[in-house]
Amino acid sequence: MEEVAPKVTIFIDGQPFEVKPGKNLLEACLSLGEDLPYFCWHPAMGSVGACRQCAVKVFKDENDTVGRLIMSCMEPVRDGLRLSIQNPQAKDFRSNIIGWLMTNHPHDCAVCDEGGSCHLQDMTVMTGHNYRKYTFEKRTYRNQYLGPFLNHEMNRCIQCYRCVRYYKDYAGGKDLDVFAxxxxxYFGRHEDGMLESEFSGNLAEVCPTGVFTDKTLKEHYTRKWDLTTAPSVCQHCSLGCNTIAGERYGTLRNITTRFNGEVNGYFLCDRGRFGYEFVNSASRVRKPLVRSKLPESTSKSIALEEAAKMIRNGRVIGIGSPRASMESNFALKTLVGDEHFYQGVSEPDHDLVEFNLEVLQQTEAHILSLKEVERCDAVFILGEDLTNTAPMLDLAVRQSVRQQPMLEDVPKAGFPMWQDAAVRELIQDKKGPLFIASFQPTKLDEIATETFNATPAEIARLGFIVASIIAGEEITVHDVSEQTQRLAKQIADTLLSAQKPAVISGTHGGRESIIKAAANIGNALKAKGKDVGIMLTAPECNSIGLDMLGGHRLESAFDAIGNGYADTVIILENDLYRRASAAQVNKFFDKCKHVIVLDSLHNKTTERADVLFAAGTYAESDGTLVNNEGRAQRFYQVYPTTEDMQESWRWLIQLGDQVQHQHMRGWEHFDDLLPAMVVAHPNLIGIESITPPAEFRIAGQKIPRATHRFSGRTAMNAVNNVSEPKPAEDPDSALSFTMEGYRGQAPSSIIPFYWSPGWNSVQAINKYQLEVGGPLRGGDPGARLIKPTLQSRSTHFNEAPEHFQPLDRHLFLVPLYHTFGTEELSVHTKGILEKSPEPYVMLNSHDAQEMNLAEGDTLAFKIEEQVYQLPVKTGSFIARGAAGLPIGLPGLPFAALPAWGILNREISWKKQPQPIS
Amino acid sequence: MFSLLRTMWLTFLHAFHKRDTVLYPEEKNYLPPRWRGRIVLTRDPDGGERCVACNLCAAACPVDCIALQATEDPTGRRYPEFFQINFSRCIFCGFCEEACPTYAIQLIPDFEMGEYNRQNLVYEKDDLLINGEGKYHGYNYYKVAGMAIGGKDKGEAENETPPVDIKSLLP
Incomplete structure (x- = not known):
């Protein structure tokens, strides 16, 4: 708990200001809105006092006129402190410092991707260092190839050390360092090669100049001032990190971090940052299609008429999607009727998400936000490989292991927490407790206290034992090895001795029993009076939201069509071949009389469509997503689209209009949907007020998506028609598509970009926060829909599973996830596809030896009716009798994991034909 | 009365003055080199495109009539993929020329751009790019900037030392 200390008074250039104690002077000055240049300090990483840029004059008392120069980032706030930012000597000092930093700067702003959003440019202008005095030779460097995401241009470096401090100290990377x-x-790798960290993309924002820049942006480079941007929410995992999406000339150009103090803070993972290219993909559905008609002769109205005919004449069911917005799912549910709405998720996901939600609603533990995980001082992860299933949670856990040593040692040493170098020097390699139970080693293992690699059943058993020990009950789990018992005791004791323990689990463990165990641990700790938090991951960006809307399981949809209860299906943004086995889905489609599909990308499901509507992606849509903790967050359309491509909910509303649906009467815009949704689903109350309504105006004006320096608008369309068309209007939000509008700060939930006079770079975030590093002015956006209720009762689960028993001629296949590759949409980015692994199956090396299989040999097995033939990888940690199968990789058929696979002896024992040389 | 006669006399004298009007278009007036007329994109002394697609001209343009897209050749040299100027909007203020860090965009003393159809006033890169240095001779941006491009490696720009050997232990 942070103590609320009384504010203290400091004097800046003779003016008194009230500030919070415990901060440093730089933070205090920036929080007060002063412009003070800095480089090495970063709000998420603290102070090291390396760049000497933030110098101010501090005076002993009011009679002191001489004063002394100090680095404001290293000086704590004291009551009655007098300082001067404007003191000529201090100004001169800062200007000289930047002069020296710039001596080797390569004079290439014009061709630098950072230009226009460069902290170094801003600070140079701020200090008034206008002309170069240094006339001697400049030092140069050779650059490195750092993989498909980042570009390296070492000549621009000003040696602030932020990159290594972020990459090594904050994100736990190993392969970026300072040399020579x-x-x-020299800041780079020991040799050319891909950066290994899943969080490398943040270097582009952490670097105050253009050493590390976004390589995907370079492919279609656009200056920050030319982008049309809108607040967005990442669609590539369940955490719902806030992003800013930027567009130019009709294509999406980049994704940058949108600060949300509760969720992602200052950072994003590489999947979220670079996974946007699917929006520009050649396989986009760009206009509606009707199978019986030529594409040229199909217009929007014809497609709507055809689909309406099918709906009127058929018995219709609707299949929703966890990657479509709440609004789209709700519109479909209303169109087809509650009893005909099916959640388009795989069997295991459906059950697990439903169970997740149940636990979140009933748990006595506090539901953690991503930010709160960073503040926990003991973490127990059950069944999740966080790096691959919810990457930003990995980053949060990496911060949490520093909590305990920091809280223990630093106050004793008597210096503040923001003294980053001193804190790291003091705690060295000491790590707080982190326990990981997973199928096989994870990237987080390197910072874990203990790890436990086993099958889902064994993980759940461990969890149950830990919960029993914490609760002080008799252990009901039978037949426990002494080793497991010892580990469970250690985990239980550690969690009990922590101040803020956290339990992390989720759907990727593939078993309800794992989530049950996590819930039990949470409840048991709460019963012991601990301030315990729980975090459960979900499979996709709107999995929880879809479940809150309700709907039947996909299996029932197959039955409904199969048994002839229905004959027409509307599929919303969903590739069913990723949800159920190909045989099942094929049978389903063969039975359907009419298939209506709404999607943004061509896939196997759209191939079966009789009518295909071109749905907008998140960049072309407005919508709301509910993340894994039940936080509803709105994303905004970035740029206007052609008539033929629009939001799924808009297509569905128009379909409703065509068939004169009584419940959809009068629906037209985004804001019409929200009240209806809340009426139909009282559990979603709060979702209607997370953003200002479309009529919201400041001083009678909308909020502009484009910056005031947006260029080329009388020329960009002139080639087609020299008479400029009327700018597109946005009836769905308080944002305008042009640069016209209110110039000041927008409400926190609709900030389209960060900019403040003199602060063009992303560091302008400071100006949008209540205090530097704190929440945004007006509160962090989004609202929790799952609130702890007084009725929430402690549920205790008893059914611990039995031991895992290997089966002869069978393999128990557990799902393995990959940051790059598992997620459906992000693999459309070239670099992500490059980083995603080829399909494989992971065996225990002993099993492999028994089966006479070496690494790379082909193993054939069958899950239900699906035959797999995959190259073998071996590992010594995956349990014997079990095997890992990566999920969702491109080209790998669907399997509902975990599941038993039947080994196909014929093929597995056969030696691969040897080439005759 | 006198003033009236004086005026008539002075007006009469004009009949013998040298004529100010010229018989355009047969005869052309002198336009100084810095006269701000048609906009061109120039080349550096080596014949390469000077424009590096930095977008500063577009940002400086008060009527937003310049639109371009940056791209790179395989050696890392940046150039505009397209470059459009809508001359029906251009006010010939010359801000683009002032903003240009590479002397690429220049206003030249030519104003004969009249068109019957406004659409023809939209100039593409092909229409803008000339085979010469324009008003500013001898400047080659890439000779100064620290970017490596084809034919110019790191450390070969003006005032640059060869790339450091980071493995060297020498002071």
Missing amino acids: AHNHL
Whole structure:
């Protein structure tokens, strides 16, 4: 708990200000809105005092006129402190410092991707260092290839050390470091190669200049001032990180971090940052299609008429999607009727998400936000490989292991927490407790206290034992090995001795029993009076939201069509071949009389469509997503689209209009949907007020998506028609598509970009926060829909599973996830596809030896009716009798994992034909 | 009365003055080199495109009549993929020329751009790019900037030392 200390008074240039104690002077000055240049300090990483840029004059008392120069980032706030930012000596000092930092700067702003959003440019202008005095030779470097995401241009470096502090200290990366000495310092890898960290993309924002820049942006480079941007929410995992999506000339250009103090803070993972290219993909559905008609002769109205005919004449069911917005799912549910709405998720996901939600609603533990995980001082992860299933949670856990040593040692040493170098020097390699129970080793293992690699059943058993020990009950789990018992005791004791323990689990463990165990641990700790938090991951960006809307399981949809209860299906943004086995889905489609599909990308499901509507992606839509903790967050359309491509909910509303649906009467815009949704689903109350309504105006004006320096608008369309068309209007939100509108700060939930006079770079975030590093002015956006209720009762689960028993001629296949590859949409980015692994099956090396299989040999097995023939990878940690099968990789058929696979002896024992040389 | 006669006399004298009007278009007036007329994109002394697609001209343009897209050749040299100027909007203020860090965009003393059809006033890169240096001779941006491009490696720009050997232990 942070203590609320009384504010203290400091004097800046003679003016008194009330500030919070415990901060440093730089933070205090920036929080007060002062412009003070800095480089090495970063709000998420604290101070090291390396760049000497934030110098101010501090005076002893009011009579002191001489004062002394100090680095404001290293000086704590004291009551009655007098400082001067404007003191000529201090100004001169800062200007000289930047002069020296710039001596080797390569004079290439014009061709630098950072230009226009460059902290170094901003600070140079701020200090008034206008002309170069240094006339001697400049030092140069060779650059490195750092993989498909980042571009390296070492000449621009000003040696602030932020990159290594972020990459190594904050994100736990190993392969970026500082090399050489004196004025030859080199920030890079030991040799050319891909950066290994899943969080490398943040270097582009952490670097104050253009050493690390976004390589995907370079492919279609656009200056920040030319982008049309809108607040968005990442669609590539369940955490719902806030992003800013930027567009130019009709294509999406980049994704940058949108600060949300509760969720992602200052950072994003690489899947979220670079996974946007599917929006520009050649396989986009760009206009509606009717199978019986030529594409040229199909217009929007014809497609709507055809679909309406099918709906009127058929018995219709609707299949929703966890990657479509709440609004789209709700519109479909209303169109087809509650009893005909099916959640388009795989069998295991459906059950697990439903169970997740149940636990979140009933748990006595506090539901953690991503930010709160960072503040926990003991973490127990059950069944999740966080790096691959919810990457930003991995980053949060990496911060949490520093909590305990920091809380223990730093106050004793008597210096503040923001003294980053001193804190790291003090705690060295000490790590707080982190326990990981997973199928096989994870990337987080390196910072874990203990790890436990086993099958889902064994993980759940461990969890149940831990819960029993914490609760002080008799252990009901039978037949426990001494080793497991010892581990469980250690985990239980550690969690009990922590101040803020956290339990992390989720759907990726593939078993309800794992979530049950996690819930039990949470409840048991709460019963012991602990301030315990729980976090459960979900499979996709709107999985929880879809479940809150309700709907039957996909299996029932197959039955409904199969048994002839229905004959027409509307599929919303969903590739069913990723949800059920190909045989099942094929049978389903063969039975359907009419298939209506709404999607943004061509896939196997759209191939079966009789009518295909071109749905907008998140960049072309407005919508709301509910993340894994039940937080509803709105994303906004970035740029206007052609008539033929629009939001799924808009297509569905128009379909409703065609068939004169009584419940959809009068629906037209985004804001018409929200009240209806809340009426139909009282559990979603709060979702209607997370953003200002479309009529919201400040001083009678909308909020502009484009910056005031947006260029080329009388020329960009002139080639087609020199008479400029009327700018597109946005009836769904308080944002305008042009640069016209209110110039000041927008409400926190609709900030389209960060900019403040003199602050063009992403560091302008400071100006949008209540205090530097704190929440945005007006509160962090989004609202929790799952609120702890007084009725929430402690549920205790008893059914611990039995031991895992290997089966002869069978393999128990557990799902393996990959940051790059598992997620459906992000693999359309070239770099992500490059980083995603080829399909494989992971065996225990002993099993492989028994089966006479070496690494790379082909193993054939069958899950239900689906035959797999995959190259073998071996590992010594995956349990014997079990095997790992990566999920969702491109080209790998669907399997409902975990499941038993039947080994196909004929093929597995056969040696691969040897080439005759 | 006198003033009236004086005026008539002075007006009469004009009949013998040298004529100010010229018989355009047969005869052309002198336009100084810095006269701000048609906009061109120039080349550096080596014949390469000077424009590096930095977008500063577009940002400086008060009527937003310049639109371009940056791209790179395989050696890392940046150039505009397209470059459009809508001359029906251009006010010939010359801000683009002032903003240009590479002397690429220049206003030249030519104003004969009249068109019957406004659409023809939209100039593409092909229409803008000339085979010469324009008003500013000898400047080659890539000779100064620290970017490596084809034919110019790191450390070969003006005032640059060869790339450091980061493995060297020498002071």
